[in-house]
Amino acid sequence: xxxxxxxxxxxxxxxxxxxxxxxxxxxxxxxxxxxxxxxxxxxxxxxxxxxxxxxxxxxxxxxxxxxxxxxxxxxxxxxxxxxxxxxxxxxxxxxxxxxxxxxxxxxxxxxxxxxxxxxxxxxxxxxxxxxxxxxxxxxxxxxxxxxxxxxxxxxxxxxxxxxxxxxxxxxxxxxxxxxxxxxxxxxxxxxxxxxxxxxxxxxxxxxxxxxxxxxxxxxxxxxxxxxxxxxxxxxxxxxxxxxxxxxxxxxxxxxxxxx
Numbered sequence: 001x002x003x004x005x006x007x008x009x010x011x012x013x014x015x016x017x018x019x020x021x022x023x024x025x026x027x028x029x030x031x032x033x034x035x036x037x038x039x040x041x042x043x044x045x046x047x048x049x050x051x052x053x054x055x056x057x058x059x060x061x062x063x064x065x066x067x068x069x070x071x072x073x074x075x076x077x078x079x080x081x082x083x084x085x086x087x088x089x090x091x092x093x094x095x096x097x098x099x100x101x102x103x104x105x106x107x108x109x110x111x112x113x114x115x116x117x118x119x120x121x122x123x124x125x126x127x128x129x130x131x132x133x134x135x136x137x138x139x140x141x142x143x144x145x146x147x148x149x150x151x152x153x154x155x156x157x158x159x160x161x162x163x164x165x166x167x168x169x170x171x172x173x174x175x176x177x178x179x180x181x182x183x184x185x186x187x188x189x190x191x192x193x194x195x196x197x198x199x200x201x202x203x204x205x206x207x208x209x210x211x212x213x214x215x216x217x218x219x220x221x222x223x224x225x226x227x228x229x230x231x232x233x234x235x236x237x238x239x240x241x242x243x244x245x246x247x248x249x250x251x252x253x254x255x256x257x258x259x
Contacts, residue, residue: 005148006148007148007149009149009221010146010148010149010151011064013149013152013221014064014065017057017061018061018064019225021057021062024051027050028050028051030240031046031239035047042096042100045094045096049090049235050232052093055084056163059074059151077130080125080129080153081129084121084155084159084163088114088166090170091166091169091170092114092115095111098174098177099111102173102177125141125159128140138156139157141159143156171201177194177197178197178201179198180194189241189246193239193241196241197234197235197238197239203230203231204228206227207225
């Protein structure tokens with residue numbers, strides 16, 4: 001076996017992404033346990049949001065873990081697949097939460113529309129990754145500019161459009177959801193959820209934009225990964241508002257998840 005060389009920047013990117021991804025898995029597991037206890041479907045949607053929102057960072061984090069274990073890189077198809085296939089799940093789960101609580105009258109048509117776009121996106125991915133040998137895959141899906149950093153993919157074509165649309169949709173609806181929550185007079189729990197979600201979406205937006213358009217130095221990369229991990233943590237607080245934070249905030253009442 002030939003040990004494949006990973007650049008220093010790729011190692012930093014991989015390690016920090018892996019920490020952020022593992023944190024999302026841990027918090028997602030906690031939310032999943034809560035779902036099994038309560039059987040509330042919105043909590044399951046929160047679980048999907050927390051797990052799959054960080055999908056674009058999976059190639060870097062999980063690819064780095066694979067490299068540590070085997071000394072080899074994953075192939076291009078797997079990098080693209082694990083970085084994109086979960087995004088539609090995250091956005092549909094979030095839209096279900098948002099529309100169920102804020103815009104229930106338009107929930108069905110919007111989810112159907114996004115569902116159709118998501119199915120087309122998944123078919124587009126699978127076709128060009130697996131069923132179209134000889135197609136100009138790089139220009140249609142994503143380009144790896146640095147062979148010593150194969151986890152850093154510059155997405156192209158419909159993949160880039162869909163990922164950008166998903167991030168924009170999530171941030172706009174997230175800010176609106178948070179703002180509506182913070183305007184609630186009672187109970188205080190809902191206002192705190194709104195505050196935490198506002199911070200979470202703001203941090204996520206910053207991290208996603210910087211990762212997409214800014215050339216990273218090692219220091220900036222570490223900072224963005226810290227911001228990404230914090231975004232996941234604030235999503236967890238905003239979605240669930242666990243008992244320990246209620247004690248810190250002196251919140252005694254138990255309320256439902258709906259706003």
